[in-house]
Amino acid sequence: MPENILLINKLKKYFPTTERDRYVKAVDNVDLALKRGEILGVVGESGSGKSTIAYTVMGMYSPTSGQILFEGQDISCETSRRPMPVKKDLQIVFQDPGTSLNPQRNILQILELPLKVHRLADPDNTIRKVIELLEMVELSEEYLYKYPRALGGGERQLVAIARAMATGPKLMILDEPTSALDVSVQAKIVNTLIRLQSELGMSCLFITHDLSLMRNLAHRVAIMYLGKIMEVAPTQDFFERPLHPYTQMLLSSIPVISKEEETLKPDRITAHGEIPSPVDIPPGCRFHTRCTLAKDICFTQEPDAIQIGPNHSVSCHLFSED
Amino acid sequence: MANTILNVDGLHVGYRVYGGTLKVLDGIRLVMDAGEKIAVVGETGCGKTTTMKSIMGILPRQAVIRKGQINFKGRNLLTPGTEARGMRTIRPKGVSMVFQDPIAALNPVFTVGQQLSDVIKYSRGQTKQLSKQSVRDAAIEVLKLSALPDPERILTNYPFQLSGGMRQRVCIAMALSTAGDLLIADEPTTNLDVTIQDQVLRLIRNLVEEQGMSLALVTHSLGVARQMTDRIYIMYAGTMVEVAPTEGLFDKPFHPYTKGLLGSVPKLTGEGIGLGIPGRIPDYLKPPAGCRFYPRCEEALPECKDNKPELYDVGGGHRVACFLYR
Numbered sequence: 001m002p003e004n005i006l007l008i009n010k011l012k013k014y015f016p017t018t019e020r021d022r023y024v025k026a027v028d029n030v031d032l033a034l035k036r037g038e039i040l041g042v043v044g045e046s047g048s049g050k051s052t053i054a055y056t057v058m059g060m061y062s063p064t065s066g067q068i069l070f071e072g073q074d075i076s077c078e079t080s081r082r083p084m085p086v087k088k089d090l091q092i093v094f095q096d097p098g099t100s101l102n103p104q105r106n107i108l109q110i111l112e113l114p115l116k117v118h119r120l121a122d123p124d125n126t127i128r129k130v131i132e133l134l135e136m137v138e139l140s141e142e143y144l145y146k147y148p149r150a151l152g153g154g155e156r157q158l159v160a161i162a163r164a165m166a167t168g169p170k171l172m173i174l175d176e177p178t179s180a181l182d183v184s185v186q187a188k189i190v191n192t193l194i195r196l197q198s199e200l201g202m203s204c205l206f207i208t209h210d211l212s213l214m215r216n217l218a219h220r221v222a223i224m225y226l227g228k229i230m231e232v233a234p235t236q237d238f239f240e241r242p243l244h245p246y247t248q249m250l251l252s253s254i255p256v257i258s259k260e261e262e263t264l265k266p267d268r269i270t271a272h273g274e275i276p277s278p279v280d281i282p283p284g285c286r287f288h289t290r291c292t293l294a295k296d297i298c299f300t301q302e303p304d305a306i307q308i309g310p311n312h313s314v315s316c317h318l319f320s321e322d
Numbered sequence: 323m324a325n326t327i328l329n330v331d332g333l334h335v336g337y338r339v340y341g342g343t344l345k346v347l348d349g350i351r352l353v354m355d356a357g358e359k360i361a362v363v364g365e366t367g368c369g370k371t372t373t374m375k376s377i378m379g380i381l382p383r384q385a386v387i388r389k390g391q392i393n394f395k396g397r398n399l400l401t402p403g404t405e406a407r408g409m410r411t412i413r414p415k416g417v418s419m420v421f422q423d424p425i426a427a428l429n430p431v432f433t434v435g436q437q438l439s440d441v442i443k444y445s446r447g448q449t450k451q452l453s454k455q456s457v458r459d460a461a462i463e464v465l466k467l468s469a470l471p472d473p474e475r476i477l478t479n480y481p482f483q484l485s486g487g488m489r490q491r492v493c494i495a496m497a498l499s500t501a502g503d504l505l506i507a508d509e510p511t512t513n514l515d516v517t518i519q520d521q522v523l524r525l526i527r528n529l530v531e532e533q534g535m536s537l538a539l540v541t542h543s544l545g546v547a548r549q550m551t552d553r554i555y556i557m558y559a560g561t562m563v564e565v566a567p568t569e570g571l572f573d574k575p576f577h578p579y580t581k582g583l584l585g586s587v588p589k590l591t592g593e594g595i596g597l598g599i600p601g602r603i604p605d606y607l608k609p610p611a612g613c614r615f616y617p618r619c620e621e622a623l624p625e626c627k628d629n630k631p632e633l634y635d636v637g638g639g640h641r642v643a644c645f646l647y648r
Contacts, residue, residue, distance in 0.1 A: 042481055045515040046486075152602045155367075182365040182542060187586035187598030209515060213588040216595050239590065253520035254590065255545030257572055261590040273519035 004069075005058065005203045006034040011066035013052050017279060018279055024207055025279050028227035030066075031305070034171070039197060039204040041218030041235075043211055043250070045221040045275050049227040050207045054173045055127050057205070070171070091164035095176040097156035101148040107134070107159055108144045114166040133162040154185035158192065165196065172197075173205045174270055189245045190217060212254055212261075215239055220306070220311070223247050229305070233312040243314045245269060245291050252302050286315065293318060326393075327503055327536055328354040328377070333390030333470035335369075335376055336408075337606075344606035347370050347637055348614065350390070350558040351633070356503070359530065359537040361547035361568075363583075364557035367603050370540045371422075374506050374555075377538075378419055379411035387411065394502065407429065414503025420526075422509040423488070428481040434492050435461060435477030438499065445500040460499065468495040469525055487518035491525065498529060508540045523550060544587055548572060553639075556580050559603050559614040565633065566640040576642040579620050621646060 011030045014023035027049045044050045056063050059079035068076045070090065075082055083209055094100040101110055111130045115121045121129040131141055137158040148156055157177055164172055173219050174193070178186040194217065197204055204292050206218060215235060216222050222232045223246065231244040247265040256262055273290035282289050288298040297317050305313045306320055325495040346369045354360055362370050363522050375381045377392055379399065388409035392399040394414045401411040421427040429437055440498060446460070458477070468491040481489055490510060497505055507526060510517035527550055530537045541547055547554050547568070554571050556564040556579065558610040562581035562645040564577040575581050585596030613626040623645050633641040634648055 045517065049521040096407060154602075183544075183586040183588075183600040184365060184583060185602075186588075187595050188600075190588075191597065210588070211516075212590050213370050213595075214591055215592040218590045235592070241593065249517055251590075255519075255523075255549045256590055257544050257548055257584065257587055258406045258589065258591075271520045274485055274513075274518060 003032045005036045005047040005071060006032075006205070007067075007069040008032040008057070009067040010051070011053070011056065011068065012064045013049075013056050013061060014064045014283075022189070022279055024276050025227050026278055026282055027056065027187045028281070030174055030224075030229055032222060032229060032232075034203055036203055037201045038219045039206055039217060041206045041208060041214035041221045042224060043208055043214055043221060044224035045209060045210065047157060047226075047275055048224040048280070050209075050224055051175055054092065054175045054205065054207050058090060058173060059087075061285060084118065085156075088167045089170040090173070091167060091169040091171075093157070093160050093177045095160055096180050097153060098148070098180075101156055101163075103148055104147050106147050109163060110148075110159065111163055111166060120167065129297055133166055136165060136196065137162045137196050140296060152185070153181050154188060161192065161196075168200075169202065171203045171205065173207070175207045176209070176308050179208065179210065186213075193217075210252060213254070223250070226275060226281060227313065228286060230287065230316070231312075231314045232305075233309075233314075235310065237312055241265065241312075242266060243312075243319060244287075245293050245318070246287050249290070250284065250295070281290060324326065325356045326353060327356045327358075327395060328352070328538075329391070329393040330373070330377065331391045331393075333373070333392065334388040335372055335381070335390075336386045336388060337382075338384045338386060339607075342607050345609055346560045346606050346607050347376070348609070349630075350560070351562055353554060354504070354536055354538065357534055357536055358553065359527075359539070359551040360555060361539045361541055361551040361555045362557055363541055363544060363547050365542060365583075365603065368557050368559040370542075370557055371508055372560075374419065374508055374538065374540055376411065378417060378506065378512065379413040380419075383410070398478045405466070416508065417504045418497035418502060419494050419506040419508060420490070420510045421602050422495050422512055424486065424493045424513075425481065428489060430481055432480075433477065434479050434484075438464070438477070438492070438496060441496050441640055457623045461495075464514060465492070465497040467498060467529060468492070468565055469521075470495070472519070487522060490514065492520070494526065494529070498533075499590050502535070504536045504538065506538045506540070509542070510539075511546065512542070519546075524608050526550075544572075544584065553615055559609065560606070561614050561630075561643065562633070562643070563615065563643045570640050574640075576640070576647055577615075578619050578642050578646075579615050 011027055013027040014025050041086045042050050043231050051166055053059050057068055059082055062078045063076050070232055108130055113128050139158055139296050178189050218235050221238045223230045225246050242251055248269045249271050252265050254269045285298040286302045287304050288294040303315045303317045307313050330350055330352040333347050333350040336343040336345045350373055364370050388408055394644055399412045399414055400409045439457045442457050442460050462473045470491050511522050539550055551568055553567050555562050558579050564580050575584055584598040586598050588595050599618055604610055612628045613631055616622050616626045626645055631643045631645050633643045635641050636647050
């Protein structure tokens with residue numbers, strides 16, 4: 001079995017605009033590997049292409065070019081052309097549980113659908129299986145015949161997680177599962193996710209814009225900016241030694257609640273500027289328009305990913321040899 | 323006190339709905355000194371926005387102000403009204419507000435210039451006739467203050483042509499153009515990315531300090547509140563549960579709700595995430611008779627069920643509405 005459960009190779013996803021030959025370059029040459037049993041956090045601002053990666057892996061879009069390998073198997077196509085076992089092993093939890101659950105179905109109906117589709121339970125066994133799923137996310141049996149509208153945001157998201165867990169996936173994609181929720185509710189969801197992940201040894205691709213959440217959750221963190229990965233590192237290393245100017249800018253912008261945290265923020269860089277349009281990506285390094293440390297080369301030449309330490313790579317000219 | 327600018331006392335606000343009245347605000351007390359920056363922090367649905375809208379006098383029609391007082395610069399804004407409709411509010415002069423969602427706050431069919439000029443004409447033109455040119459100059463000036471590049475072009479833009487951060491800056495410019503004594507910012511950065519949030523918050527703070535205004539910031543992010551303000555009000559289910567100077571609150575939180583909230587925030591130090599607060603906000607149709615946090619509180623005493631705690635002083639300007647600290 002390959003070590004990487006998911007391997008993304010030079011993935012590109014362009015969307016056409018109304019003008020000819022102009023594209024929204026949502027994902028532009030992304031290489032990413034997800035190890036077995038790992039939580040990989042993909043962090044970036046809105047419009048950086050995080051969700052496009054998730055949806056392309058899920059098969060909601062087919063890639064413009066590049067390859068997605070799941071356990072060594074090429075799945076660079078849309079869902080309709082994927083074999084059932086792959087669909088069973090890949091599940092996703094969306095951002096807004098208010099719209100990702102069918103308001104016309106009760107919780108039992110919502111949770112039994114994946115079981116029926118993948119023939120995972122006998123008809124007389126289904127209810128028991130659904131109750132097990134609810135217990136997994138610490139919801140009681142009472143919820144079986146409730147409708148999503150009767151549930152709070154946090155409970156809805158737990159149902160969405162239970163639905164993704166129904167097929168016993170090997171890889172779970174979490175697309176900002178807690179960004180619509182309050183912190184007190186987020187804590188519960190995140191703790192449930194951490195417990196399930198370590199109990200079942202799933203791999204998770206966790207997409208978020210919240211770096212402090214990743215500090216407490218992910219094994220590795222990847223930073224995305226305008227369709228490209230700027231820095232990838234193991235979590236500890238990432239927060240102790242952020243290298244890319246963009247990473248430092250993100251870290252220094254986080255509002256924190258204690259003095260200990262304050263000392264962890266790089267103070268060299270303050271945020272300015274906004275993310276440019278993904279239709280007109282700046283030439284050279286795509287971050288140079290907001291970078292305070294940009295050199296001449298940054299305006300003309302796109303930096304490659306440079307290995308700095310074990311598993312730590314960064315795309316920035318500041319760290320190239322010459 | 324001479325320099326108290328805003329004094330809200332015992333404010334009760336409800337919403338008439340099918341089947342009764344949602345008793346949202348339950349005796350809100352909020353005092354602000356001139357030039358002070360405060361934050362009102364709480365979860366979704368705990369009445370933060372309702373409080374601010376009551377002060378602005380822009381509550382929706384189904385809202386009823388049952389009792390209470392709002393004093394702004396020594397003038398009572400509430401006048402007795404009918405039994406059913408509740409009290410009426412006089413809209414205060416010198417208070418402006420920045421809303422959460424700039425796309426909803428700006429009119430999509432008018433240019434930024436038209437909308438901004440309307441505000442300026444309305445607020446400054448009441449005393450004297452303004453020429454077109456002077457309105458335009460004033461608009462450009464406030465856009466510049468809000469750190470918007472190329473203000474002449476932005477005046478001719480429609481809101482959809484601007485990015486989220488720029489739209490929010492336009493809203494800030496609009497609030498500043500009527501600049502007075504108090505700026506209410508209702509979750510001004512919730513829809514923005516962290517790097518943009520940082521810029522917008524710095525902008526608000528600088529402008530407030532330069533113009534000597536007071537700031538009431540509504541937010542659900544404790545981190546934002548810590549960065550921006552001198553004093554924090556923690557709100558839960560329509561009641562103020564804790565009031566403290568910013569430093570004091572983070573050093574030593576007292577109320578079980580505040581503790582739970584602080585424990586739930588993911589930290590950069592990576593010490594893991596707290597357990598959160600079980601349960602959810604009470605049903606406002608039938609709120610708990612005593613402390614509104616009682617059903618979710620792990621340290622609840624028997625008397626919490628039927629008695630409402632007052633704000634008890636625990637020293638250093640720190641006050642907590644909890645029987646544990648009587």
